Amino acid sequence: MNITIISSVLPYPLNSGGAQAQFNMIDGLRHIHNITYLFIETRINQAQALKELAGKWQNVNIVIYPYLRQLMHGSFLKDKILRAFKKVFCKNSESFKIETALKPYGIYFTSDLVSFVNAVIEGGNADIVQVEFYPCLHIIDYLPNDIKKIFIHHEIRFVRNDRLLSTNKLCDKDKSLSEKIKAQELCDLNKYDRVVTLTDNDKDVLCENGVVTELMVSPAAVNTPNGNYSGWNGRILFLGGYSHKPNVEGMDWFFHDVLPNIDEKHLASVEFHLVGNGWPESLIEVYRNSIHFPFVYHGFVKDLQTVVPGCIMIVPILTGSGMRMKILDAAALGVPFITTSVGVEGLLFKDGHDCIVRNEASEWAISLVKMIEDEDLRKFITAGARSVFKQNYSESVLLRKRNLVYRF
Numbered sequence: 273m274n275i276t277i278i279s280s281v282l283p284y285p286l287n288s289g290g291a292q293a294q295f296n297m298i299d300g301l302r303h304i305h306n307i308t309y310l311f312i313e314t315r316i317n318q319a320q321a322l323k324e325l326a327g328k329w330q331n332v333n334i335v336i337y338p339y340l341r342q343l344m345h346g347s348f349l350k351d352k353i354l355r356a357f358k359k360v361f362c363k364n365s366e367s368f369k370i371e372t373a374l375k376p377y378g379i380y381f382t383s384d385l386v387s388f389v390n391a392v393i394e395g396g397n398a399d400i401v402q403v404e405f406y407p408c409l410h411i412i413d414y415l416p417n418d419i420k421k422i423f424i425h426h427e428i429r430f431v432r433n434d435r436l437l438s439t440n441k442l443c444d445k446d447k448s449l450s451e452k453i454k455a456q457e458l459c460d461l462n463k464y465d466r467v468v469t470l471t472d473n474d475k476d477v478l479c480e481n482g483v484v485t486e487l488m489v490s491p492a493a494v495n496t497p498n499g500n501y502s503g504w505n506g507r508i509l510f511l512g513g514y515s516h517k518p519n520v521e522g523m524d525w526f527f528h529d530v531l532p533n534i535d536e537k538h539l540a541s542v543e544f545h546l547v548g549n550g551w552p553e554s555l556i557e558v559y560r561n562s563i564h565f566p567f568v569y570h571g572f573v574k575d576l577q578t579v580v581p582g583c584i585m586i587v588p589i590l591t592g593s594g595m596r597m598k599i600l601d602a603a604a605l606g607v608p609f610i611t612t613s614v615g616v617e618g619l620l621f622k623d624g625h626d627c628i629v630r631n632e633a634s635e636w637a638i639s640l641v642k643m644i645e646d647e648d649l650r651k652f653i654t655a656g657a658r659s660v661f662k663q664n665y666s667e668s669v670l671l672r673k674r675n676l677v678y679r680f
Contacts, residue, residue, distance in 0.1 A: 286574075289598065296667065310335045311337070314339065341385075406429045422465065433454075474593060493671065496576055499581055507545050509607075519548065521590055610643060
């Protein structure tokens, strides 16, 4: 089958959950189907990553719509300059937080882009067009009518917005815009022949909010090598990049709300390790100065086996939607993890058996101390998580499930 995949998230390097979710599925599908991958660039300086990806996917036709081509359109360039200005001078303001949620800087579906996309679809003799990620959702209005169209919904945007802005006071104009954006998302989803969510929970949310097109569930996979529990080495570790807002929010909550509830004597032998791309040094210093034990920042780590085994992984995710790939990484590598209801949402890991789930900062503090001090607890929940992972989230299981999506 000929499948054209359209995305604005580069699937390589594997420095985000979104990249992982794409790469691992396409990496399996390319041995079954003829894949054309159309990448709509959202920034410059991605040439090296694209070159490496082409080397790995030699049987995939990778086509790029260049970012510089988008900058040739005046309205796009104007909005880009304005957003860059606000990032420098207004990034900590509540109004800018609301704006970035409700008016995410994304893709302009110009006549040039639409013509380019349709030429790629025609050139690849596509039987199916698969669109990934919210920024590309609206392209449905410009795709051929005679080809089946699938949307892979990695994260429900209106759920993310509701959670992200739950503590902000929205004016009537912003409330109206929020409802309009939600309605547009649901309307666009109903134009696809099939919508795929990563979790049953997201599927249920879309059903409850009026999505009537066919919905299927197909979780994303990780290609992390499997490992067994090897004891605790004193590390507490967070895995996630700075560009994903729920990661920053979760780290802030952990350092400013959870850790102050823990007596320092319980943390005497602890080291904190942060793994993820793009964290600014100024914020790292804020975290580092708030604690009395070592803080190590690794940046992006290509091979998680070099840093994750032996740690306790924290997943303090308070907002967002979709599927937390970092939890699958923890389960695959054989490390215990503590998370929130939002963090484990849609996954099959159960509190007290496969992980620890707590939502209040004080409860998190108590549970983290217990995990630090109780070797039997760490062994028990790690064994449970490994079992759940093997049965439900291995690459082979999830690839078979994803392949069913293309049967009409």
